[in-house]
Amino acid sequence: MNFVIVGCGAIGQKRAKAVRAAGHSVGVVVDLDSERAEALARQCPGALHSTDWRQSVSTPAAEAVVVATTNEWLAPVTIAAVRAGKHVIVEKPAARTVKEIDGVITEARKAGVKVQVGFNHRYHPALQMARKLCDSGALGPLLFVRGRYGHGGRVGYENEWRANPEISGGGELIDQGVHLIDLSRWFLGDFTRVEGHAKTYFWSMRVDDNAFLSLRTATEQIAWLHVSCTEWKNLFSMEIYGREGKLDIQGLGGSYGVERIAHYRMLPSMGPPETTIWEYPGEDQSWLLEMNDFDQAIRSGKSRGPSLSDAKSALQVVESIYQTV
Secondary structure, three states: OEEEEEOOOHHHHHHHHHHHHOOOEEEEEEOOOHHHHHHHHHHOOOOEEEOOHHHHHOOOOOOEEEEOOOHHHHHHHHHHHHHOOOEEEEEOOOOOOHHHHHHHHHHHHHHOOOEEEEOHHHHOHHHHHHHHHHHHOOOOOEEEEEEEEEOOOOOOHHHOHHHOHHHHOOOHHHHOHHHHHHHHHHHHOOOOEEEEEEEOOOOOOOOOOEEEEEEEOOOOOEEEEEEEOOOOOOEEEEEEEEOOEEEEEEOOOHHHOOEEEEEEEOOOOOOOOEEEEEEEOOOOOHHHHHHHHHHHHHHHOOOOOOOHHHHHHHHHHHHHHHOOO
């Protein structure tokens, strides 16, 4: 397929790399910063660069669009792309509000195209292994999830776009929080009861820098989550508990530490469990695996990866917490 990349920042660059690694071509790269667009175009042989996303997503030669903009443009660019008949992979959270994403869902249904949401954490090898083990029944019935995710920000973080609610739609909860919400729902199912608190503790900004969530399913399974941008040592930790064992997932590579998953299998005698550990020290392949899933969804006509409905479910949790602040 021939892709248009809208948004040439760090995520747009990762997605452009994944597009090419998956065997597709990048026809146009777009950014309001012309120098940034030109720089990414140089990395994609044959690609044009532009500052006009409206014209670019309607390019007849393009078959698919990657939307990797700041949050306020995610829904408008996706809607323009699907109206032009393009398949879309849009960065999480896909919109700032439930109302915005409802508009995207409506337009995507009318257009009959595939729209996948960039919850790339599902494609990390430790999470893929966790999904495989849970599906195999290795943990027995699932009981609850405990998750933590955070980073420590950087000098000037309070002046970046994520600190501006008109652009971002919120703070740490809508940023890294939607990843934990999506992963928890991926394992446990829909949440019918949402409780929590979002608070600004450290950064001088109008959005939250920490959020604490208690999410329950209809059968009383619970996800107990904390996301933070006052996590002075970057952290990803997710534990999945079942009646017959536990999975402990730590790290995402890079500054988050080597990605690993431990399976603690409860023995009939209980006591110390049988332990199996897998580590994944290599380069992050989640972006490529996600792109391959997107490709297969288009080819097969069947949805595979995270959907707009999944993104809406995460945003419903986010809005519920923000409404209590």
